[in-house]
Amino acid sequence: MYLELSHLKKSFGEKTVVEDLTLSLPQGELLCILGSSGCGKTTTLNMIGGFLAPDSGQILVDGEDITAIPPERRPVTTVFQSYGLFPHMTVLQNVVYGLKFQRIRRAEAREKGLRYLEMVGLADYAGAYIHEISGGQQQRVALARALIVEPKLCLLDEPFSNLDAALRVKMRQELKSLQRELGMTMVFVTHDQEEALILADRMAIMEQGRVLQYDAPLHIYHNPVSPFVADFLGLKDLEWRQDGALLKIIRRDDKEEHHAG
C-alpha cells in the first residue's frame, strides 16, 4: 500500500489519545477519517505530518519509513484547519513558498504558481494580500500551496469547517475533482458524516482514539460493524446517479435533502 499506518499510539500524560491505529491506503485514493470532536483526528494527522512523534508504531509512505523524519523533510503537506497562510505575502507568494526549497528557478516557480492558482480558480487574485480575499478563497490558496510541491500525500484537517454550508458543498466538489485530476493521495479529516460519505474512497470511523471500522463508505453504510457506527452515520437513504456518483443523502431524523455531485 502507498500509505501505511501501523499500530500508531499516542498519549498525553495519563490520557491515551490514539490507540493502536492501523490503516492503509492505495495511491491516488482519498481516505476520510470521520469521528466526533476530541476523538484524536488532529492528533493522528499531526503524527502523519510529523508535528507530533508517536509513542510507538510506524508510518510508511511509498514504502519509506518516515516516522522519524522531521516535517520539513517529509513528502507530506497539510492544509491546516486555520489555513496558516502568511499574512505578509501575496496570494502568489504564499502558493510558491514551498517551491523555494526545491531549487526551482524563480520564473519557473511563478509560472507553476499561476497554473495552480488557475486550477483553484484564483488566477485573478495572484497579487492580493491574504486579508483582502474571502474565507473560501483563502481555503483555496491553502490547498494550492499544499499541492504545488507535489507531495506524495496531502493531509486536510477539517478544511471546510470555517466555511458556510453552501460554500462547503461547492468546495467539496472542487476538491474531489482536483484530487481525481491530480491522482493525489489524500487523508481528509472531518466530523461531518455527509462530507465523509461524498468525498471518501475509503472511510475510517474513529472513536476515542480507536478505529471502529475501515472500509469503502458504501460498505460501511450497508454493513455497520456496531450499533454505534450505524447510529453515528445516522443516514436513511442514499440516492445514486447513473455514473455511480453519490447524488443525494436523506437523513433519518430530518427530512432535509442535500445535493451533491
Add this chain to the structure above:
Amino acid sequence: MNNRGHNTQERASLRDALFGVPHLSGGRRPGERKGGALTAGSLLDKAILLLLLGAVCLFVLWPMACILLRSLGDGEGGFTLAAYAQVWSRYRENLWNSVFVGVLSALACTVFSTAAAIFIATRRGWVKMACMALLLITMVSPPFVSSLAYIQLYGRRGWITYRLLGISWDPYNCWGVIWMQSISFVPLNTLLLIGILSKLDTGSLQAARDLGARPAAILRDVVLPLMGPGILVSLLLSFVRSLSDYGTPVIIGGRFSTIASEIYLQLVGYSDLEKSSAMNMFLLLPAIAAFFLYRYLMRRSDKLSEGSRSRQGRLELSLSRCGPVGIGIAAVSILFFLMMVLQYGCIFLAGFLKSTKGVYSFTLRNWEELWRLDAATMVRSVVYALIVSLAGTLFAMLFAYYMERRRVPGRSFFDCVATLPYMLPGTCFGIGYILAFNHEPLKLTGTAVIVLANMLFKQLPTATKICSASLTQVPLALERSARDLGGGQLAVLRDVILPSLRPAFLSCFVYNFSSSMTTAGAIIFLINPGKKLAVFKLFDAVYTGDYAVASLIASVIIVIVLAVEGLAYLITWKGGERNVS
C-alpha cells in the same frame, strides 16, 4: 476589507445600542431631544465628558501650544524666528550629536530587543521565568540605573575596569551615552516584541515547516517579517526616547552634549525661555511626526496578526538549528541578560559597601543616613504615586469608556491628543507646563498639583490603552440590557462598565504607580526644591557622584514598587476569592 465590513456593522450596532431605543430617558442624541427635561443623570454625564475633554486639552494641548507661541515670541507681543536662528547657529553641533546618538542607540537597542524577544519566546521553564523576572525589575527601575551601574563597573574607579583589570580610562564620552541608552531602552521594546510574537499565528509557522522550511528559513521568511512593524516601532520609539533623554548625556556624556542635555542645563538655570522653547521645538516636531508614524505601524502590526490563532505555549523554533543567525540571537540575548544581572548585582550591593584603601567591607552607614535625611522624600514619593495611580486610573477608565463606547464629536482628535504624551520628550512636557501654568489664573508652578497632573497626563496614553483593551471584552449586550431595564447612561457606567473594568483597574493602577515612582522626565523641572521626590534625589546623587546613596535610593524604589505591586495583586486576588465563595 473584511475588517471594514465588520467595523461598520459594529458601529451600526453601537449606534443602535446607544440611540436606537426611543423610550429611554437619556438615550437620544442631544440634538434630537424633544421637549423632555434634562435629567440630573444625563446632565452629570455631559459634565463628566466635558471635564475629561477639557482637562486633556488644558494639560496636553495647551502646554504644547505655549512652547510654540513662546518660541516664536519676541518678548513684546510680536512674532519672530530669531530664537530659531539663534539655536540653529549656536547648537547645530548638539542637534547633530542628538541625531547621531539617536540613530545608533535605536539600531543597537533594536538588535538587542529583537534578539531578546525571540530568545525569550523560544524558551520555557526557569530560563524564561528568570529572563521575565529580570525584565520586570528593569521595568520598575528608576532611570539612570544603567548609567549608575556603568560608572561603578566601568568608570575611572570601576570595579571591573580599574579594580579587576587595572585599566584607567575615561568612560565619559558619546559611546558611553549610546551604549547606556541602548541598554536602558531594551526592556520596554522587548516586552512590546514579545507581545507581537505571542500573537504570531501558529498555523503560519507550522505551514512553513510543512512546506519544507528549515528553522533558519522560518525565522527569515515568517517570524522576522511578521515582527517587521514591531521592529520598526522599536526603532522609532528608541530614536525618540534617545532624542529626549537628557539624563544619560548629563551623567556620562562628559563634554559631549546633545540638544536634550543642553535644554536641561538651560532649564535648571531658568535662563532664556524663548531659546529653550525654540530648542524644544527641535525635539517636539520629530516626536510628533514619530507619533503618527507609530500609530500607523501599530495598526499594520495588528492587521498582520488579525485572525491568527493565539499560541498558548512557546514559539516552536529551535534557535540552535537556525544557523549563525540563531546562534547570534542566543549570544546577544545571553550577553544582555548577563549584563543586567551584573548591573543589578552592582546596584543592590553598592549601597552597603564601603571602601577603605581599595578594600571593601559591609556597612549600614549609608542606609541609616538615607533614612535619617530622606525618609520624608520617600514617603512623599509614595503618597504622590498613590494619588496619581488612583486619580489616573479613574480618569483613564472614564476616558476610555467615552472614547470607545460613545459617539463623542471629534473622537479621533481627542483620542490623538490624549495619546500624544506617550511620545513627548520630558523636557517639552516640563517646559510646556512651566510656560502654561506660571501665571494667574492658573498659577500652579511650585505646587504639588502641577507635578501630579504632569505624571497623570504623561501616563494617560498607556493607562487608557489598558482600559480600552479591557473594555472591548465587555459585551455590548450587557450595556444594552442595562439600558433596556431603564438605566440611564450614568447607571450603565456605574453598574456595568466600571465593575467589568476591575481587572483593568489593577493593571492600570500598577502601571501608574510604577511609572510615578520611576519616571524622571518632566518632573525634574517641576518639582519644588522644598518638596523633592525620590527620583529627583537619585538624579542629584548620581550627578554629584554620591554613588552609594544613589544605589540605595534606586534599590529602595525598586523594592517599594515591587512590594506595592505584590500587595495590589494580593488584595484583588483575595477580593476575587471572597466574591466567589
